[in-house]
Amino acid sequence: MPNQMLSTTTGLLLSGGIDSAVLLDQLLRQGTRVVPFYVRTGCVWDACELDAVRQILGAISAVHGRLDQLVLLDMPLEDLYGNHWSLSGENVPDDTTADEAVFMPGRNPLLLLKPALWCQMHGIGRLALATLGNNPFDDATPEFFAAFEKMLQRATGELVQVVRPFASMAKHSVLQLGRHLPLELTFSCLSPVNGMHCGVCNKCAERRLAFRQIGRDDPTCYATAGSQQSPASMASPVTRR
Numbered sequence: 001m002p003n004q005m006l007s008t009t010t011g012l013l014l015s016g017g018i019d020s021a022v023l024l025d026q027l028l029r030q031g032t033r034v035v036p037f038y039v040r041t042g043c044v045w046d047a048c049e050l051d052a053v054r055q056i057l058g059a060i061s062a063v064h065g066r067l068d069q070l071v072l073l074d075m076p077l078e079d080l081y082g083n084h085w086s087l088s089g090e091n092v093p094d095d096t097t098a099d100e101a102v103f104m105p106g107r108n109p110l111l112l113l114k115p116a117l118w119c120q121m122h123g124i125g126r127l128a129l130a131t132l133g134n135n136p137f138d139d140a141t142p143e144f145f146a147a148f149e150k151m152l153q154r155a156t157g158e159l160v161q162v163v164r165p166f167a168s169m170a171k172h173s174v175l176q177l178g179r180h181l182p183l184e185l186t187f188s189c190l191s192p193v194n195g196m197h198c199g200v201c202n203k204c205a206e207r208r209l210a211f212r213q214i215g216r217d218d219p220t221c222y223a224t225a226g227s228q229q230s231p232a233s234m235a236s237p238v239t240r241r
Contacts, residue, residue, distance in 0.1 A: 009033040010163070011119045011127040013111060014070075016052030017188035018207070019130035022178030023165060024056070027128065028064035035068040035124060037115040041077045044089040045192055052187035059182050073114040081105075085190075092191040092198075095205030102190075102202055108139040112148060112162065120158045127160055133168045142167075171206065172213035184219035199224030 010027060014020045014036040027034050038053050040046050053070065061067045078087060085091050086104060093101040112127070119127050131140050138144060145162045153159045166174055175183070190201040197204050199222030211218040 009035065009124050009126075011035045011037055011115055011124050013037050013039070013115060013127070013129040014053050014056070015130075015188075016049035016056065016186060017130075018178065018183055018186045018210070019132060019166060019171065019174050021056045021060075021181060021183070021186050022174050023128060023130040025060055025064070025178055025181055026165065028060065028067060033068065035071060035119070035122075037071045037073060037118070039111050039114060040072065040074050041086075041110070043077070043086045044092075045187070045189060048187050048189065048192045048195055051195070052185060055185040056182075059185060071115070071118060073118065075110055075114060077110070089191060093202045094200055095202050097202055103137060106139065107137070108144070109148060116148075116152055116160045116162070117156070119160050120152065120156050125159065125161060126163050128163045128165065130166050130174070131164045132166055132171055132174065134170060171210045175210045175216075176214045179214065179216060184221075193223035196221055196223040198222070 008031075010032050012020065012024055012027065012034050014024060015038070024034060024036065036053070036057060038050055040050070050072075057067065057070060077084075081087050081104075083090075084104075085093070108129075108131075112129070116127050119125070145164065149159060149162055187197070188203045188207050189197040190203045191198040197207070197220050204220075204222065207220060208218055211220075
């Protein structure tokens with residue numbers, strides 16, 4: 001795994017999606033003790049993601065040790081985002097949308113702040129997240145993460161390093177790395193339908209494409225009948241975090 005970490009304990013932002021699940025497995029395989037975090041924001045996918053997080057932790061902890069209990073933190077966005085599609089569930093970007101449509105203002109600093117402070121307060125010097133190499137947003141650049149580390153150190157007097165082992169990798173490469181995992185337990189959808197992947201959003205399209213690229217059957221259960229074979233599913237989705 002790129003940028004291997006030597007720290008005996010690392011915090012990890014665990015979203016319930018493929019990338020962070022694979023990163024969890026990789027960290028544990030290299031002997032790192034992991035403290036997993038999930039940040040509840042009030043977005044329409046929170047409940048599904050949190051259920052996936054718990055299932056992933058249960059499955060992986062049966063194989064690996066050094067896995068601490070899940071830390072749940074709250075960063076509600078309703079007062080900030082208002083009727084944004086991530087909270088309202090309306091006009092959710094589909095697999096034809098441009099990058100601007102899936103942008104969420106301040107997404108990474110909002111998700112990072114509380115876990116980073118928790119790590120600092122508990123003597124943990126590293127916080128990992130599964131940002132990929134093709135993330136186009138300004139708050140996913142090396143410059144942003146370096147500035148975030150400096151800001152937090154200036155505010156608290158302690159350094160928490162934000163590590164991104166998948167920063168040079170594409171999604172299908174990460175999927176290949178974790179193809180031995182029960183990936184059907186993961187969840188990555190912008191518009192869940194009765195607890196299932198909708199099958200038509202930007203994120204579902206990205207998921208289907210990654211499975212096709214590694215030549216593996218997609219084990220995901222989609223709410224939209226035939227979504228795996230739909231014309232929209234064959235288009236390359238735009239990248240989102």
